[in-house]
Amino acid sequence: xxxxxxxxxxxxPQMLAQLERLELVSRKIFRGRLKGERRSRRxxxxxxxxxFRNYVQGDDLRFVDWNLYARLDKLFLKLFLEEEDLxxxxxxxxxxxxxxxxxxxxxxxxxxxxxxxxxxxxxxDRVKIETLGTSLAKPGPTLRGRASLWRMxxxxxxxxxxxxxxxxxGVKDFCVRNSGQGILVLITDLMDKAGxxxxxxxxxxxxxxxxxxxxxxxxxMHPDLKGDLKLVDCEDxxxxxxxxxxxxxxxxxxxxxxxxxxxxEYCTRRGMSYLMTTxxxxxxxxxxxxxxxxxxxx
Numbered sequence: 001x002x003x004x005x006x007x008x009x010x011x012x013p014q015m016l017a018q019l020e021r022l023e024l025v026s027r028k029i030f031r032g033r034l035k036g037e038r039r040s041r042r043x044x045x046x047x048x049x050x051x052f053r054n055y056v057q058g059d060d061l062r063f064v065d066w067n068l069y070a071r072l073d074k075l076f077l078k079l080f081l082e083e084e085d086l087x088x089x090x091x092x093x094x095x096x097x098x099x100x101x102x103x104x105x106x107x108x109x110x111x112x113x114x115x116x117x118x119x120x121x122x123x124x125d126r127v128k129i130e131t132l133g134t135s136l137a138k139p140g141p142t143l144r145g146r147a148s149l150w151r152m153x154x155x156x157x158x159x160x161x162x163x164x165x166x167x168x169x170g171v172k173d174f175c176v177r178n179s180g181q182g183i184l185v186l187i188t189d190l191m192d193k194a195g196x197x198x199x200x201x202x203x204x205x206x207x208x209x210x211x212x213x214x215x216x217x218x219x220x221m222h223p224d225l226k227g228d229l230k231l232v233d234c235e236d237x238x239x240x241x242x243x244x245x246x247x248x249x250x251x252x253x254x255x256x257x258x259x260x261x262x263x264x265e266y267c268t269r270r271g272m273s274y275l276m277t278t279x280x281x282x283x284x285x286x287x288x289x290x291x292x293x294x295x296x297x298x
Contacts, residue, residue, distance in 0.1 A: 087182025101217025
């Protein structure tokens with residue numbers, strides 16, 4: 001394994017050993033461009049026989065079963081299972097709010113992107129990882145094969161500066177620049193004052209297999225605050241002065257629960273998979289249990 005892969009803090013050797021036995025699964029059929037390691041539901045020209053069909057004028061004579069023609073005096077074409085690859089995109093929210101928490105939501109997102117990306121690389125899928133706000137001049141790398149692991153980890157390790165691009169603008173730009181179909185995993189805290197709905201509608205228009213991983217920190221789930229405080233928005237520097245009390249914390253928890261339920265319902269109604277997680281949930285548990293239950297990996 002390349003030195004860069006073993007030195008990265010994102011994936012341990014133990015985790016790599018667990019992940020390499022898995023594969024990414026799409027709920028939709030997409031046409032791959034190159035030969036991969038997954039069996040397609042389409043019929044193709046690989047070495048594994050699938051079925052026969054009647055010959056039609058213009059078909060390639062190389063695939064005619066001449067032994068069957070000699071017996072039945074009819075032309076039949078041999079069909080084979082085709083191996084196809086898959087586009088796998090991971091889009092990471094790198095807004096300033098994602099740097100909150102210990103460990104930060106951004107660090108958790110990077111580790112999850114690394115884990116899912118490695119699964120795709122092991123199955124020869126085309127893996128592309130980008131952040132919200134990635135420019136056309138410097139797009140994220142498109143990776144394929146295990147040898148690309150070090151490039152993936154190097155790119156993820158280099159994501160450390162926040163980029164306060166509105167969620168909708170970042171997703172729209174990603175959709176414009178990336179035309180391939182496949183699976184897309186959006187890792188975000190969904191915290192945008194303009195809302196998340198328009199951003200998710202852009203993904204719906206692409207008709208991809210969309211997974212929304214909603215990441216929150218333990219500090220956000222269970223804030224330990226007391227007294228009079230001045231809160232400063234880390235993204236637009238908006239200031240709010242509050243007095244923390246039990247009724248205020250109760251109202252905060254109810255508002256947060258409604259926010260999570262609303263996001264889950266919005267995604268579910270539109271055929272997107274939604275998963276809320278916190279930064280204290282190990283990535284191994286997230287991938288091997290929760291995402292396996294959601295059908296993203298097997």
